[in-house]
Amino acid sequence: MTGRSPFELFAVDTLLDDEERAMRDAVRRFVDERVRPEVGGWYEAASLPVRELATELGDLGVLGMHLEGYGCAGTSATAYGLACLELEAGDSGLRSLVSVQGSLAMYALHRWGSEEHKQEWLPRMAAGEAIGCFGLTEPDAGSDPGSMRTRARRDGDDWVLSGTKMWITNGSVADVAVVWAQTEVDGRDRVRGFVVPTDTPGFSAPEITRKMSLRASVTSELVLDGARLPASAMLPEADGLAGPLSCLGEARFGIVFGALGAARDCLEVALAYAEERQVFGRSLSAYQLTQAKLADCSLELGKGMLLALHLGRLKDAGRLRPEQVSLGKLNNVREALAVARECRTVLGAAGITQEYPMMRHANNLESVLTYEGTSEVHQLVIGQALTGHSAFR
Known part of the structure; x- marks a missing residue:
């Protein structure tokens, strides 16, 4: 027997326009042809050919695809979400590469940067010729970015940055880092963003290698040891935590779709396996449980x-609120992880092998569950929207 795909049951295609279907299908082909044959090896080796993939993804038009101008495709947000779904069906590390490049680093430059920043970096980043990273999280400042210890001080006309950032995707292969730091303005601290070329003296990015999750991804620490930058390095339009949090909102939106890609991949494999596997003389898929x-x-x-x-x-209508993104991120990542785990049980012992993607997706989703805002943070965002009370402190 031939069954239906999960999305066919929900008639998802009827909800998409031609551009969205075309983008989805193009990214799916790329993942099928370029990523699937190699992703198991990348995961096992804890490596990813970021620069090679970046130029290919640039040719595909997905880097910063939802931004306007400067070489960016200017697609709808929904089309971008569908691309994230297909990328994460390959691996969360691949979607993270695209998300950090486009929704964090490029978005920060596009939304908060000067015209010089945009002209210098965005066309090359859209083409995959330059790699970006986003330095917000610190070893002791994850869910509470306002407590960051990285500081930028004025020295004449220059800025001098000192501090450490942690869990930075693309960090050790990046050409430019968008780094957020505390600065003193009128006697009080304010968070400001800085464009830091990674060849700046005093900047280093040692790679973090001992990971059980997101192994097909480059994760790094950023160390700023008196990194000196010109006055023009500061993002002129970003003042306070609204800057980095707006970027996180963009990345979280991609995750709302992306996590579903990992879940769909697990479910499609489980459906095919259950149909082929014979147990007590019948297809496993014929059993009620x-x-x-x-x-x-x-x-x-x-x-x-x-x-x-x-x-x-x-x-796309300009009406999406942060708490609504939290609803999507909390629900979809949590349920995607549950789907990956349940589909693994359908395969039994075979489900823990590299031959099938379930354990790889489940391990990756453990990271996705806690990055770009932990589940608890999103619960509190939703709780505040419901009650009017902030429970963060």
């Missing part, structure tokens, strides 16, 4: 997709 697992996973995947598309339409 197996069908119950597959039905529940399909339901959560479809509900998550409908939520993602609704948020995409709100974003």
Whole structure:
């Protein structure tokens, strides 16, 4: 027998326009042809050919694709979300590469940078010729970025940056880092952003290698030891935490879609495996308990997709609020992780091997669950929207 795909049950294609379907299909082909044959090896080796992939992704038009001008494609937010879904169906590390490049580093320059910053960096970043990273998180300042210790002080006309950033995707291969630091303005601290070329003396980015998750991704520490920058390095339009938090909102939106890609990949593999596997003389997919697992996973995947598309339409209309992004990120990552784990059980022992993607996706989603805002942070964002009370302090 031939069954239906999970998204077909929800008639997802009827909710997309031609541009969105074309972008989705182009990224899916790229993942099928370029990524799937090699991603298991990248994951096992804890490496990713970032520069090679970046130029290919630039040719595909997905780097900063939802931004306007400066070589960016200017697509809809929904089309960008669908691209993230297909990228993460390959691996969360691949989607992270694109997300950090486009939704963090490029968005920060596009939204908060000077015209000189945009002209210098965005066309090369859109083409994948220059790699960016985003330095906000610190060893002791994750969910509370306002407590960051990295500082920028004035020295004549220059800025001098000192501090450490942690868990920075693309850090050790980047050409430019957008770094957030405390500065003193009128006797009080303010968070400001700085454009830091990675060949700046005093900047280094040692790679973090001992990871059990996101192994097909470059993760680094950023060390700024008296890195001297000209006055023009400061992002002129960003003043306070609104700057970096706006960038996080962009990245979180991509995750709302992206996590569903990992879940869909797991479910499609589980469906195919269950049909082929014979147990007690019957296909595993013919048993009630197996069908119950597959039905529940399909339901959560479809509900998550409908939520993602609704948020995409709100974003394209300019009406998406931060707490709504938190709804999507909290639900879709949490359910994607549950789907990956449940689909692993359908395969039994085979599900823990590199031959199948379930454990790789589940391990990756453990990181996605806590980066760009932990589940607890998103619960508190939603709670504040519901009650009017902030429970962060």
